[in-house]
Amino acid sequence: MGTVQGSPASGQAGSTAGATATSRRGVLLTLGALAATAVGAWAAWGDGSDPASAALRITWPDPDPRRPYQQVPPIPIVTPPGSVLINLTDTPSAFITNKNYSPAEMTMLTKAGVAQVTAVGAQDGPIVLGIWVLTVRDGVDPMSTLRQANNFYSTNGYPMTQRATLLWAWNFLVRKPGGTLNVFGAHYLRGRQLIKLEAYGTDPAAAQNAFDSLYDNQLRAWPPDSGPS
Amino acid sequence: MSRALHPPAPPSQSPVGRHAAAPTYGDGLDAADAMEAIGGPAVPLARAAGTILILYGTLLGLWSQQHNESPALLTAIRHWFNRPLGIGEDFTMLGVLLLLLAAGYESAGAAPAARALAIRLARLYAPILAATTLAALLTHVPTVIWTNPMGATAGLADYARNLGLVGQVTASVPVLVPLAWVVALEIVARLGSVLDSVVRGDLPVVETIGLAAVAGVLFAAAHGHLGQLAVVLSSYPLVVIGQAIRRTRDGTLPIWATALLGVAGWALLGWAEHVCPALAGWWYPLTAAYAIPLFALAVVTGGEVAERIAAAPITHWLATRAQWIVLLAGVAGFPMLALLQGRTSQVTAVLPAVAVTCLVAEAGHRLANWRAAPR
Numbered sequence A: 001m002g003t004v005q006g007s008p009a010s011g012q013a014g015s016t017a018g019a020t021a022t023s024r025r026g027v028l029l030t031l032g033a034l035a036a037t038a039v040g041a042w043a044a045w046g047d048g049s050d051p052a053s054a055a056l057r058i059t060w061p062d063p064d065p066r067r068p069y070q071q072v073p074p075i076p077i078v079t080p081p082g083s084v085l086i087n088l089t090d091t092p093s094a095f096i097t098n099k100n101y102s103p104a105e106m107t108m109l110t111k112a113g114v115a116q117v118t119a120v121g122a123q124d125g126p127i128v129l130g131i132w133v134l135t136v137r138d139g140v141d142p143m144s145t146l147r148q149a150n151n152f153y154s155t156n157g158y159p160m161t162q163r164a165t166l167l168w169a170w171n172f173l174v175r176k177p178g179g180t181l182n183v184f185g186a187h188y189l190r191g192r193q194l195i196k197l198e199a200y201g202t203d204p205a206a207a208q209n210a211f212d213s214l215y216d217n218q219l220r221a222w223p224p225d226s227g228p229s
Numbered sequence B: 001m002s003r004a005l006h007p008p009a010p011p012s013q014s015p016v017g018r019h020a021a022a023p024t025y026g027d028g029l030d031a032a033d034a035m036e037a038i039g040g041p042a043v044p045l046a047r048a049a050g051t052i053l054i055l056y057g058t059l060l061g062l063w064s065q066q067h068n069e070s071p072a073l074l075t076a077i078r079h080w081f082n083r084p085l086g087i088g089e090d091f092t093m094l095g096v097l098l099l100l101l102a103a104g105y106e107s108a109g110a111a112p113a114a115r116a117l118a119i120r121l122a123r124l125y126a127p128i129l130a131a132t133t134l135a136a137l138l139t140h141v142p143t144v145i146w147t148n149p150m151g152a153t154a155g156l157a158d159y160a161r162n163l164g165l166v167g168q169v170t171a172s173v174p175v176l177v178p179l180a181w182v183v184a185l186e187i188v189a190r191l192g193s194v195l196d197s198v199v200r201g202d203l204p205v206v207e208t209i210g211l212a213a214v215a216g217v218l219f220a221a222a223h224g225h226l227g228q229l230a231v232v233l234s235s236y237p238l239v240v241i242g243q244a245i246r247r248t249r250d251g252t253l254p255i256w257a258t259a260l261l262g263v264a265g266w267a268l269l270g271w272a273e274h275v276c277p278a279l280a281g282w283w284y285p286l287t288a289a290y291a292i293p294l295f296a297l298a299v300v301t302g303g304e305v306a307e308r309i310a311a312a313p314i315t316h317w318l319a320t321r322a323q324w325i326v327l328l329a330g331v332a333g334f335p336m337l338a339l340l341q342g343r344t345s346q347v348t349a350v351l352p353a354v355a356v357t358c359l360v361a362e363a364g365h366r367l368a369n370w371r372a373a374p375r
Helices: A008-012 A017-045 A092-097 A103-111 A142-155 A204-221 B031-038 B042-066 B072-085 B089-107 B114-138 B156-163 B180-198 B205-222 B227-233 B236-250 B255-275 B284-301 B304-311 B313-320 B322-340 B346-368
Strands: A083-090 A114-124 A127-136 A160-164 A167-176 A179-190 A193-201
Touching (some): A127 A142, A127 A204, A142 A160, A142 A179, A142 A193, B042 B089, B042 B304, B072 B089, B089 B236, B089 B284, B089 B322, B114 B180, B114 B346, B180 B205, B180 B236, B180 B322, B205 B227, B205 B236, B227 B255, B236 B255, B236 B284
Antiparallel strands (some): A127 A193, A167 A179, A179 A193
């Protein structure tokens, strides 16, 4: 075992030329078939880069490339109190299809670069609370997304108060047959994510209280950026 | 032993019994003799491969991360191999685990006399002594060496503690040679072989004691004690698995016992991930799941081609200098990289860094074996 001997196949070196030619033809045929399959697949399905989804691509920073996997940052959401109504991460269009978001606003946000939405909503007694994290796709400046969102909210008559460089709060009333809803909300920019939180209910004081505590918790855990980067 | 991992030895090969005091690898034998002594090409192959992986993982991988460089080659290998396979640290840990398996395999083979064992232990400790001394000196020179934390300066007390491997098992001392624990575990395995020769028998006593000790330390770590020791010992199951594979191959341990030890050892590695925060998120059990079958496969199927590769001078050289090269990469290789930083691309700089590491390793190896006429 310790010594290295000649190849055991060396005894069969005198195989006939005809057999060699046959096996060579077989190898070529196999290689040809494999190549044809690969070219056919490429022609049928492309190279797998999926250009349609490239428009929605979000690249997360890789904090430690020596890890065996890419660490994706946690979703910056505190869980609202009450029973959870929705907890969903999907493309913006899915939120329109599922009627979970105002179509006009979501269309605006998509045009402004939002490619992924995470929503957590909960019902706490008479109050409904929700947080949306709107992630901006690669190649779009999140500041421009924020500007377009602000434009949209001002044209739609949100009375906005700026509370920090990248943080706005607002409240308004929605009149419905069942009563008037007091809507309290805020939105801010954190990294490449526009974060929007909201609380509403028919009782203005209760809605405001619920909003204030959600606002405090959310901003303590995931504060806004201090200014444009 | 009809169910041994390895087919019965052909007549030309004298089977090496576990308790025959055979010479082991690196005792100044040439490649073919050494391979016969340790029974096949698995150990030299694992050692050589492990050494190359660790050189790559530290000189290219670790250095790049510490200096915010991302050579295209490294990025591509991470993208195509490390991430899809789930092997972190640019294969450093895979290399370490292969070295540990080889160390266990070797340590189960021989029960040397006291004097021979003492020499062997001294030769294993020599690279720790040399690398630590060199590192302690270099911390006072404006260069870069791999210490933990980086940029540590070693006083005399730190140096002494590092020589005693205290820094490896407590969090309070700066570690001058971060991979010294790999060789330390090999020393532990060798000491285990003493016990092995006392409790002769067909029961996996030493292996079980090894795993029980690891389990005990992990249990302590789960309750807030010995955390750093647990991090180091969590890889010891690989040594035990190497021992068990050897004994099964030699016919002194049934294969089901090896399988049990393997599963238990692997479970300990998985438990350690939960117990030690430092190990979380590195997927070492997965890395072990590559290393163990790879090594077992090399033992079982080590045939003619494997032997030819193992007998090649470069493989033999790497395998016999493995401990030196691995410990010196951060001490001799890093200063070379620091010297060349900014003057050439990092991938190019790695070549002289490897050369310096290997030269110092060769010098150390010759010094440690000067009476054994190393080949």
